[in-house]
Amino acid sequence: MSTPTASPGTSGLMGFVHRRRRGAELFLLVLALAVGVGAYAAVGIGVKGEVPADMVGYSSWLAALTIAAHLVIRFVAPYADPVLLPVVAALNGLGLAVIHRLDLAAGSASKDVARAQLTWMTLGVILFAVTLIVLRDHRRLTRFTYTSGLAAIVLLLLPMVPGLGKTINGAKIWIGVGPFSFQPGEIAKLLLVITFAGYLVLHRDALALAGRRVLFVDLPRGRDLGPILVMWLISLGVLVFQRDLGSSLLFFGLFLVMLYVSTERPGWLVVGGMLFTLGAAGGYYAFSHVQQRFDIWLSPFSYYRPESGPTSDQLVESMFGMAWGGLLGRGFGEGSPWRISFANSDFIMGAIGEELGLTGVLAVLVMYGLIVERGLRAALISRDGFGKLLATGLAAVFALQVFVVIGGVTRLIPLTGLTTPFLSAGGSSLIANWVIIALLLRVSDLARRPLPDLSTDDESADDESTQVIRL
Known part of the structure; x- marks a missing residue:
């Protein structure tokens, strides 16, 4: 993706200039569209034996959205990472096809969730473009470090307001x-990343100071434990008052990852692990809904279709489907993913595993791995501390969310109820994730841009060479 060249003011190969690679991005976008459009056609053929009647209109609209996003990048972020947008477009297209397949299985009794999801995708791409056009330098976000933190707390509290908050599937989030519902926690996670990045850039030197040494690990000083304790209490508040185990894990895990990356102190991982264990044990014994999730996780078949009490039908039906799908899957239209409750949202990976098999699941995991890898790559080459932490936090959001969701579906960890990014039905999640990708592209664009030519004589040229070497 990069080529060493002699930049102005440098000598030999001391300059390292990234190429724009917009042509490569366009080529990958064509492959991504083939995935989304091909999956949509395969659903129609597998379920009804014919290509969907709206195939031309659907394909044209999906192509228009992705090409529009590409053009925005080409003009306002020409040096941005060329892989992120195609991977996201492929995931979003596959998610639309799977949701459409579940709509067809439900028949006339179901809402057209796929059409609504395409509408949300359109709004997400619009906000993606607005973010890139308006925010020309991610470092401007440092001005809103504490404002974004306050806004995140307000958003997390909104579901608790009488008459405004709604309880869906046991979670008050x-x-x-x-007629519209929205999950403010999806926007809050983005604002929290901005807050954490801005705060840690300013205070990482103090937080990196070592305290008492225990078993070859330097634990942090007691006076520096305030931020992690506050974040721990906020996560417990989300668990207690909103009954949302997934968001609680995501928020605390996100802060812990960014804290460790900024300070490079393993002691913070030890303290965070102890707080997590304490919170998990307390939640298990104090709250019945947490205990039910652990019990279902440990013994799912004991709760399969009980006459009363908690049920593990969702988890067990997903396990049955993925086992039936095997290595290559049953194929679109040949499985029974509608047996899984909320298959188009919480358990869309179960539906993919049944009809596309382990191969399809692994392909999806590889695409998520690419998003995380490209985000961390942007963090590594970023020239400012805020950009490094911002890209790290945004990549960690995807890594943690995918781990929590797919870990729950595969019974690696207890179920948490988060959505699978870009695949699951849900407008608030889809919009927030498109904005996150826009921010990652903005960080990578600024990081990959060639340094300006500031040399006026030999001395300034030597100074610039020194700057390039330090990068």
Whole structure:
């Protein structure tokens, strides 16, 4: 993706200039569209034996959205990473096809969730473009370090407001405005990344100071434990008052990852692990819904279709489906993914595992791995501390969310109820994730841009060479 060249003001190969690679991005986008459009056609053929009647209109709209996003990048972020957008487009297209397949299985009794998801994708791409056009330098976000933190707390509290908050599937994490519902926690996670990055850039030197040494690990000083304790209490508040185990794990894990990356102190991982264990044990004994999730995780078949009490039907039906799918899957239209409750949201990976098999699941995991890898690559080459932490935090959001969701579906960890990024039905999640990708592209664009030519004489040229070497 890069080529060493002699930049102005440098000598030999001391300059390292990234190429724009927009042509490579366009080529990968064509492959991504083939995945989304091909999956949509395969659903129609597998379920009804014919290509969907709206195939041309659907394909044209999906192509228009992805090409529009590409053009925005080409003009306002020409040096941005060329892999992120195609991977996201492939995931989003595959998710639309799977949701459409579940709509067909439900018949006329179901809402057209796929059409609504395409509408949310359109809004997400619009906000993606607005973010890139308006935010020309990610470092401007440092001005809103504490403002974004306050806004995140307000958003997390909104579902608790009487008359505004809504309880769906046992979790009070939604707000309702007329016929529409929205999950403010999806926006809060983005604001928290900005807050954590700005805060840690300013205070990482103090937080990196070592305290008492225990078993070859330098634990942090007691006076520096305030931030992690506050984040721990906020995570427990989300668990207690909103009954949302997934978001609680995501918020605390995100802060712990960014804290460790900024300070490079393993002691913070030890303290965070102890707080997590304490919170998990306390939640298990104090709250029945947490205990039910652990019990279902440990003995799912004991709760399969009970006459009363908690049920593990969702988890067990997903396990049955993935086992039936095997290595290559049953194929679109040949499985029974509708047996899984909420298959188009919480358990969309179960539906993919049944009809596309282990191969399809691994392909999806590789695409998520590419998003995380490209985000961390942007962090590594970023020239400012805030950009490094911002890209690390945004990549960690995807890594943690995918681990928590797929870990729950495969019974690696207890179920948490988060959505699978870009695949699951849900407008608030889809919009937030498109904005996150825009921010990652902005960080990578600024990091990959060639340094300006500031040399006016030999001395300034030597100074610039020194700057390039330090990068």
